[in-house]
Amino acid sequence: MAIQKVIYKKLLPLTTLFIFLLCAGYSQKVVRYDLYVKDTLVAFAGKEKRAIAVNGQIPMPTLSFTEGDTAEIHVHNLLKEETSLHWHGLFLPNKEDGVPNLTQMPIKPGTTHIYRFPIIQHGTHWYHSHSGLQEQIGMYGSMILNKRSADIEKRKDVDGLPTVPLILSEWTNYKPDNVHRMLHNATDWFALKKNAVQSYGEAIGAGHFKTKLRNEWKRMLAMDVSDVYYDKILMNGKPESVIDTVDGKKLKAGDKVRLRISNGAASSYFWLRYAGGKITVVANDGNDVVPVEVDRLIIAVSETYDIVLNIPAEGTAYELLATTEDRTNSASVYIGSGIKQLISPLPRLKYFEGMKMMNDMMKMNGDLDDMGMNMSLNQMDMNVVMYPEITGEVKPKQKEDDPNRYNANALSDIVTLNYAMLKAPEKTTLPDVPVKVLQFELTGNMNRYVWSMNNKVVSETDKILVKKGENLRLLIYNGSMMRHPMHLHGHDFRVLNGQGEYAPLKNVIDIMPMETDTLEFNANVEGDWFFHCHILYHMMSGMGRVFSYKDQQPNPLILNPKLAQRKLFADDRKMHFMFQNDVATNGNDGEMMLQNTRWSIGTEWRLGYNDMHGYETETHIGRYIGKMQWLMPFIGFDWRYRKMGLHAEEKNMFGQSNTKDNRAVISAGLNYTLPMLVRFQGEIFTDGIVRLQLMREDIPLTKRLRFAFMVNTDKEYMTGLHYIFSRALAVRTHYDSDMGFGAGFTFAY
């Protein structure tokens, strides 16, 4: 009896284990991929440039799994730099999430890292590098999680269709680091390339002089709907391609095709339009939605949409056109075989109408005013005032007080998708547990390219602690002038969009300026989860937060949490360098600056060619204050040497005299940006002298011509013009009260 008991006791767990293993072996297929990450050269836009290829290809290979599989992905880093891979939209253990210095340490050059996690969901997802700016130069790919065959039967009219994954991306011939640096230095080179400078000359030509004046009065630089100019747009790595066969079967008239589209671009939104009729949206961010027919949709950075397209006629391939939001570039894929039926490109944006709209929305203190419209879910698109296909070619026809004046679907017969039209096929309600409400304002300022949440960047904030099991409700208001696709790692959230219990599930939500959206999710997986804007350059500027579960197990991959945090924070603390020097007939002057979110270290110099003209430098170290960063107090150091001869002494406007011949002083002062973007500088030096100064250097007269002026209480003044030849070179002529008239070249970096 006793023996029997012992055997029983010993055997039972063994058998259970055996049965468990058997089950596991049966349903849990391990699917392994080996990814070799390597430097490569590509020529997407004419010139050979560095890119990163995985297994020799861009985009990275499509990874497919079926719900219930276990994914095992071996990442071999053959680069000379660190890397990582993030599985966008996937539910997985935190240490597999692939955010370097947060959920794991970066994958060092020459090493291999293994990601291993069960696939517990289905849908269209994608994966990308989360290290630096690697995503911009090739590290993005589709990740398709198929349904179990029993689930396919339930929605056979969609899931049984021929299916093709498509990943969108963009290419620039500039190094992404350089793009990032240029953005932080408020370059208008990209606007110039896009023909979107919106200068005074162009404004007068379009009858919008007052609009431009009012815009600058409100301290706005010319706005565009996107920041970066790209040379090429790619779909599955090609600007143009044909899909005429799927799984070896030729497509024919009457067929339907399902495209699983991911936006793997670093900073571009795309309009999707189809030459063969309506687009049926069947899933979003990997979650099924009740099919909805539209004429067009915009896919935000990092979103995914599954769409179904018809092939209406025989012998014809129909164009699916992906156009960047700024409409400067596009990519096409032709669905079907035969002669290619085109769709018209989107007409150019009416920039000055957009400027006028921004003027109306912007208060003098930099806050936005939605004039009581309560915008949300992309239903009201302020940008429609710029869309000729909606609001007409010339003057907008809608009235000032029309409640629908920004509602694209009410203004025209073109049906544009918005989030309120998405409905989950099944109930998505959360468990009935306590709700924690968090409010965020998306903040930022284009002039200095600072992007933040509640006016703080990642390195300036603590992790947000959440309790496992509770529900989180996020109220997010976008108070900045750009739209932001906000992405949450490791969870799907419900978007409260008026569909009640059938609110759609997403993991990215695009929030337009002045919109407020409400999201909620159940905190059900421990870990440190990143929540951030998915525009790569906004993320790297610190626009994000980390949700961290209370009392969680330490992450075994983060051995030194302090070091990891410092490295994570280094991203948005990075200093951006700029340099400019003018070599002219009357002297040599220039400046260089190092700047980050709050700090600025800058040196200016004016070097004459003889002692009479003199030599001087000013160095300022300052900190930007406030949301709009118009105010910057600083401390400075000035040095000057000059031999004047006669009039050796000069008096300033306050009657203080100053030899200026050999002067080395320390100062305290402040910069303030006045309306019309004029920079006021007040400074008091250790020798008691006070100097007040007004200046502006970049007044856009025409697309390429800029006007500059400076005047101060030392009775010095300068006025000049420069013409921009290329990104680095301009011709400049100016008159300086010290140095006289001069002409020369300006080099900028």
Place this chain on the structure above:
Amino acid sequence: MKSFILLAFAALFTNNIAFAQIDNSVTVSAKIYGNCGMCKNSIEKAADKKKISKAIWDKDTKLANITYNSTKTSLDAVLKDIALAGYDNQSFLAPDDAYNKLPECCKYKRENKQPAVAQTLQPAPSSHENHEEHNQSKQDNTIKSTNQLTAVFDSYFTLKDALVKTDGNQASVKAKELKTAIEAVKMDKLGMDVHTVWMKLVNGLTEDAEHINETKDIAHQRDHFMRLSKNMYELMKVSKTSAPVYYQFCPMANNGKGANWLSREAGIKNPYYGAQMLTCGKTVETIQQ
């Protein structure tokens, strides 16, 4: 001697001007549809890219000699630009709106544009497999009738869309498609109930479609669209539609007597007024399967 060298230089120079316009040039002949001298101008303008491509089009042969720099562009890129200007060619069909914007004399016959076919039906969910036999056959019947009438409904909706856009030309074209679709319906394959209604309505439907087709006067087309919509409504009520259809009503149409139409979208897009009063009206009934 001196003047000879000068001459040689001059010759070289002019030579350059004459031939250096397009480097690495390739010239090919391509078919481009069009009618008249106006078409010639637009086609050649669309192909003309400084130092990159140009075309000379012959309106009799419909052939264009296209010269392009093969390192900077391709034949297809040039043909795409021509198609975007409204001209079908061997590789591309022009967008419909670009074609519609062409001047009347340029509206060539679109030989390469194929008519739309009815959509292939998706396999029915397999959960219905174990139904009893007569149930099965009834279901088949329904599918057949839906299938047959899909093309009729589809062309009705595209006709409606043309009227929403106040596009008389397009409406005429779509009415023709509707007429073709009506004629293609095989009555004996319709279910019993649908068959009866069809018999009653078919003459009226055909007549209205014909009238809309024959004119490009939008007011006249809209008059006929009222009765057409009424008949279509009766037909949709009895036959099965795959997606919900909205029966909508504008009280201002028909000189204040009001008129109805059908739409697949819940939002109001008024076919009787178009942009003039696009959102006038409301949904009075939703036809579900």
